[in-house]
Amino acid sequence: KLAAGWLIEQAGWKGRGITVDAPAAVSAQHALVLVNRGGATGAQLWDLAQAIQCNAEARFGVLLQPEPRVV
Secondary structure (H helix, E strand, C coil): CCCHHHHHHHCCCCCCCCCCCCCEEECCCCCCCEEECCCCCHHHHHHHHHHHHHHHHHHHCCCCCCCCCCC
């Protein structure tokens, strides 16, 4: 069993978004939490989640699955 938070942190996502000034980012305190720094849309948060998922799969060979159900 692998810890998703550890994988996300090791991949360098903790505290950052897709771009430096992106309104959607990974929390600096907890790698499993996505935050809205102000003005992020649901689509931007979803894009960030997918970027993290693709990066973790490419780097570690592990496909992360979102925990909440997205509708």
